[in-house]
Amino acid sequence: MxxxxxxxxxxxxxxxxxxxxxxxxxxxxxxxxxxxxxxxxxxxxxxxxxxxxxxxxxxxxxxxxxxxxxxxxxxxxxxxxxxxLTMFQLANRQQPVKTLVGSALPLLQELSERARQSCHLAIYQGGRVVIIAQVDSPERWSFGLKVGVVMGLTDTSSGHVLLAYQDEVERTRMLSSHIRVEGEQTMDPGQLFTLLKEVRRNGYSCMPSIQIQGVTNIAFPVRGLGGRVVAAINVPHIARIDGMPRPDIVQITDILADICGRLSSRIGYDASLAEDSTPA
Structure with a gap:
């Protein structure tokens, strides 16, 4: 015509x-x-x-x-x-995010009970890391992040996990769209890529918090269809010094691996069909 x-x-x-x-x-x-x-x-x-x-x-x-x-x-x-939080609420009306949060919350509750720590679920959105679900520690004290809070992409364990498992093109896109949040530490590119290689090698990130003294952040990837990493679950670990028996970091790492594996299966990841998709 x-x-x-x-x-x-x-x-x-x-x-x-x-x-x-x-x-x-x-x-x-x-x-x-x-x-x-x-x-x-x-x-x-x-x-x-x-x-x-x-x-x-x-x-x-x-x-x-x-x-x-x-x-x-x-x-x-x-x-x-x-x-x-209006824009965050609008974003969460999207079915994929609602499905992810709905599937994650029971497992986050289980993680909190087993680890005796707070935990949260984070995704990449608009150049930053956004907390989309959070569960407090069952202890009488807890340390957690509010739902809707944005965090740095390059200086947090959740950000490192979300970056580490992307292919080079997607990782470049994420970094080029990166918006620094208040207080975010400047990360040398060489240091960042060294950290991302370490995350891929270990299968998770474990690092002292750059923002809060005494907190060790432990973050694992959550995979969706095709093995793509769509989120990270983070435990901001606080050690007790009063002698009360609680899971240590090594034990929490095992619990997190179990929880993230089960959540990945719930949202469509089939480990038996997946090949090693870890980027070089």
Missing amino acids: AMTAEQKGKHSGTSGERAVRYAAPALEKGLDILEALSASAGGYTLNELAQALGRNVNEIFRMVVTLQRRGYIQADQNDRYTLT
Whole structure:
């Protein structure tokens, strides 16, 4: 079927020209605001936000008010804006994430009971690591991360697991999209790739927390269809010094391997059909 003159005109420009022609400045301002707030754990005042975006307050005021009214951002008593969990909730309405969380929660509860530690389930999303499920330790004290919290991709054990088992193309894409979170340590690329090789060799990551003294993070991969690593389960291990018998790191490693293997099977991974898909 022949194209009309109007259709020919629409297809004749370069991709850059079409991008300008179909630009939505208001939408872009709104997305800039959300992205800026997502990268700041402490949030911004209106003036600070305008400065971070390189705009003046009048340019973003109406957009900020609209985002607040729709529940995407919130302001505290000091008029400092932060993201709400609305975007996280929208993302979790996707069936794959709902299925993963639904399958994982009973096993996370079992892991917590057996290890006597808190644990959480993390995925890669938008250049960072996001906590999508968490279970507290059954002990009278616990250390855990809130659901919806974002963590660094390059300086956490969960991030290392999620990066280590990707092929070179996917790993490059993830790193090129990487957005640093507040407090994330700068990781030398050579050091990072050495760590990722160690994770692949051992089958998991075990490292002292870079953020919290006294915590040892133990993270294992969760595999889906075709053996692809889709998530990581992490136990932020806190050692007791009062002599009470509790599973040690070696024992927790065995428990985690069991839990992650069972969760992988629940979401479609067939170990008997899988070949060694570990990237070089």
